[in-house]
Amino acid sequence: xxxxxxxxxxxxxxxxxxxxxxxxxxxxxxxxxxxxxxxxxxxxxxxxxxxxxxxxxxxxxxxxxxxxxxxxxxxxxxxxxxxxxxxxxxxxxxxxxxxxxxxxxxxxxxxxxxxxxxxxxxxxxxxxxxxxxxxxxxxxxxxxxxxxxxxxxxxxxxxxxxxxxxxxxxxxxxxxxxxxxxxxxxxxxxxxxxxxxxxxxxxxxxxxxxxxxxxxxxxxxxxxxxxxxxxxxxxxxxxxxxxxxxxxxxxxxxxxxxxxxxxxxxxxxxxxxxxxxxxxxxxxxxxxxxxxxxxxxxxxxxxxxxxxxxxxxxxxxxxxxxxxxxxxxxxxxxxxxxxxxxxxxxxxxxxxxxxxxxxxxxxxxxxxxxxxxxxxxxxxxxxxx
Ligand SMILES: *Cc1c(COP(=O)(O)O)cnc(C)c1O
Numbered sequence: 001x002x003x004x005x006x007x008x009x010x011x012x013x014x015x016x017x018x019x020x021x022x023x024x025x026x027x028x029x030x031x032x033x034x035x036x037x038x039x040x041x042x043x044x045x046x047x048x049x050x051x052x053x054x055x056x057x058x059x060x061x062x063x064x065x066x067x068x069x070x071x072x073x074x075x076x077x078x079x080x081x082x083x084x085x086x087x088x089x090x091x092x093x094x095x096x097x098x099x100x101x102x103x104x105x106x107x108x109x110x111x112x113x114x115x116x117x118x119x120x121x122x123x124x125x126x127x128x129x130x131x132x133x134x135x136x137x138x139x140x141x142x143x144x145x146x147x148x149x150x151x152x153x154x155x156x157x158x159x160x161x162x163x164x165x166x167x168x169x170x171x172x173x174x175x176x177x178x179x180x181x182x183x184x185x186x187x188x189x190x191x192x193x194x195x196x197x198x199x200x201x202x203x204x205x206x207x208x209x210x211x212x213x214x215x216x217x218x219x220x221x222x223x224x225x226x227x228x229x230x231x232x233x234x235x236x237x238x239x240x241x242x243x244x245x246x247x248x249x250x251x252x253x254x255x256x257x258x259x260x261x262x263x264x265x266x267x268x269x270x271x272x273x274x275x276x277x278x279x280x281x282x283x284x285x286x287x288x289x290x291x292x293x294x295x296x297x298x299x300x301x302x303x304x305x306x307x308x309x310x311x312x313x314x315x316x317x318x319x320x321x322x323x324x325x326x327x328x329x330x331x332x333x334x335x336x337x338x339x340x341x342x343x344x345x346x347x348x349x350x351x352x353x354x355x356x357x358x359x360x361x362x363x364x365x366x367x368x369x370x371x372x373x374x375x376x377x378x379x380x381x382x383x384x385x
Pocket of ligand 1: 080081082083106149153178180181200201202203212213214
């Protein structure tokens with residue numbers, strides 16, 4: 001079956017009620033027939049459900065769909081995207097290990113690298129997103145993981161996945177990719193040599209701004225190691241959220257097609273507008289990594305960033321003039337969202353540090369939603385003044 005069909009038709013086994021749509025298995029534990037079955041399940045001689053921190057039918061259905069979509073053998077779902085990221089590092093790293101990471105990572109991932117992992121003697125070296133070949137110099141005998149996000153946040157730069165995959169192979173390290181911005185409809189890192197792909201399901205996967213969740217996708221062997229850590233440390237995804245996400249996946253391909261089309265149209269219109277400069281969208285021919293984007297992504301995604309003329313003050317005025325677009329911390333929602341990183345998410349950094357991660361004073365990031373593109377544009381155009 002094609003991926004679109006699997007997203008709709010992959011389903012937990014029907015109960016005796018013959019429900020059409022998968023019910024919610026909102027239960028913390030499952031009942032055993034007798035002591036023999038209980039022993040067999042605990043000793044992993046028989047497959048079945050024991051306790052929802054270990055596994056649950058709704059969570060399994062969600063994971064199966066995500067793994068099939070991303071050409072992964074298996075997966076593990078977590079309570080948030082950050083739980084997926086933390087669990088991955090915690091499952092594979094030991095004291096003294098080293099991470100090589102692209103500098104442009106999600107804010108909380110940056111905090112893990114700089115404030116939390118050093119407590120356990122795990123160190124990180126940041127490398128430039130635009131020169132994967134130079135990363136080899138940062139690799140030491142203790143490097144276990146190469147980590148990257150592409151497209152990057154909020155700059156929407158593109159990192160060469162094929163080059164990163166080759167480097168991981170050559171240096172015998174694990175390549176872990178945060179694939180949240182692209183979604184598996186637009187990009188499948190495992191096809192380029194990544195070992196694990198991570199998503200915050202909170203974003204495009206849910207797609208409607210409701211629940212928090214995350215998922216890690218990879219080979220049976222690697223997921224078994226994640227499972228061995230996660231079962232006992234407890235970052236489990238709620239069955240309710242898994243049920244919601246699995247429903248959301250039924251429309252994922254359709255939604256992403258529309259996010260891609262709306263975002264490309266908005267990017268084109270922004271590029272033609274006199275009040276903007278440097279519009280960044282992976283599928284705009286003017287993007288500095290357009291060729292790489294075209295070679296590894298099937299669509300440009302739902303995020304567009306641009307520099308508004310007039311810097312910080314103009315950026316704040318733009319946000320305050322919006323009427324339709326939401327000012328909110330999420331992305332990947334049906335509703336279009338705008339943020340101005342310099343005055344909000346990254347306001348605590350010095351201007352110099354902001355520039356290091358590509359956050360210029362007038363940078364605006366838009367998560368283009370599923371409203372009619374003319375309505376989204378009307379709001380943006382008015383706010384540009
Ligand atoms: C949101 C996000 C995360 C963290 O996910 P949560 O579900 O908020 O924990 C990680 N990486 C990227 C790129 C994100 O956008």
